[in-house]
Amino acid sequence: MAKQPQQHRARKRFGQNFLQDEGIIRRIVRSVSPQEGQHLVEIGPGMGALTEVILEATDRLDVVELDRDLIPGLKVKFFNHKGFNIHQADALKFDFSTLVDDGQPLRIVGNLPYNISTPLIFHLLDQGPVVRDMHFMLQKEVVERLAAEPSSNDWGRLGIMAQYRCQVESLFLVPPEAFDPMPKVESAIVRLTPHKELPYPAKSFECFDTVVRSAFAQRRKTLRNNLKGLMEMSLLEALEIDPTRRPETLSLQEVVAISNAYADLQGKHD
Structure with missing residues (x-):
C-alpha cells in the first residue's frame, strides 16, 4: 500500500504514524473479523489504510479523527460508502455511546497515538456497556502492561483496571518499518473484550x-x-x-x- 501523499506530513503533536504495510493491515482486520451488519468504529483513521480494508467487510463504519486536514481526503476516498461517517473530534473527549442507534454494540478499532494511549484506554474502558470488543495498535510496552500477570514487572494499575473490566489478549507484534514515519519503538495488537459479568465485582x-x-x-x-x-x-x-x-x-x-x-x-x- 502506498505511503500517505506528500501533501500531508505526519504531525508529531497528534502522535501520527501512518500504518502502510498491507500484510499487517490485513492481519489486523482478520483478527477483528468484521462482519456485515456489525457497527465498527475506527479511532484515528489517518489516511484510511485500515479503513479501506474494514469497509471491504462491512459498510457500517464511524471514524473519529482529530486532524481536520485529513477529513477532506477521507471524504473523497470513501464517498461511495453510505454507512461511512466521519466525526472530527478528540477521541479522549468523545462520547462513544452517542454512536449506538440500533442497540448494536460497537466494535472499536484503532492505531492509537502513543502520546495519549493510556488515558484514551481508561476513557474507552468507561464506555464498556456499549462495546462488544476493542482491537488496538499500541506501543509494545503498553500491551505488555495491559496483558500482564501478577508478580511480573509489568503488573500495575493499567493491567488491573483493564482486566477488571475486560478479557485482555495480546495478539501479535508490529515492527517499526510497518509505519511512515517509522516510530522508534515496536508496536503490538491487543484485543479487549468487556466481561459480560465481572469475575470479581467491586462493591464500589x-x-x-x-x-x-x-x-x-x-x-x-x-x-x-x-x-x-x-x-x-x-x-x-x-x-x-x-x-x-x-x-x-x-x-x-x-x-x-x-x-x-x-x-x-x-x-x-x-
Whole structure:
C-alpha cells in the first residue's frame, strides 16, 4: 500500500504514524473479523489504510479523527460508502455511546497515538456497556502492561483496571518499518473484550480505583507503606493478606477483596 501523499506530513503533536504495510493491515482486520451488519468504529483513521480494508467487510463504519486536514481526503476516498461517517473530534473527549442507534454494540478499532494511549484506554474502558470488543495498535510496552500477570514487572494499575473490566489478549507484534514515519519503538495488537459479568465485582468502583491508585503509587514500597493513609493494616490481616507484601504480588481478586473491605469501612456501595 502506498505511503500517505506528500501533501500531508505526519504531525508529531497528534502522535501520527501512518500504518502502510498491507500484510499487517490485513492481519489486523482478520483478527477483528468484521462482519456485515456489525457497527465498527475506527479511532484515528489517518489516511484510511485500515479503513479501506474494514469497509471491504462491512459498510457500517464511524471514524473519529482529530486532524481536520485529513477529513477532506477521507471524504473523497470513501464517498461511495453510505454507512461511512466521519466525526472530527478528540477521541479522549468523545462520547462513544452517542454512536449506538440500533442497540448494536460497537466494535472499536484503532492505531492509537502513543502520546495519549493510556488515558484514551481508561476513557474507552468507561464506555464498556456499549462495546462488544476493542482491537488496538499500541506501543509494545503498553500491551505488555495491559496483558500482564501478577508478580511480573509489568503488573500495575493499567493491567488491573483493564482486566477488571475486560478479557485482555495480546495478539501479535508490529515492527517499526510497518509505519511512515517509522516510530522508534515496536508496536503490538491487543484485543479487549468487556466481561459480560465481572469475575470479581467491586462493591464500589470509586473505592476500587482509590485502592489501586494508592497500592501502586510506589511500586517498590510495601502495602503497609502505600496503604497506611487509607486503612488500618488489621483490615489486610483479616483478609489474610500480609501487609509486608509488595503491590505487584497482589492478584486481581485480592485487590478487589481489599477494595470491598475498604468500601464497607467507608459505607460506600454502588
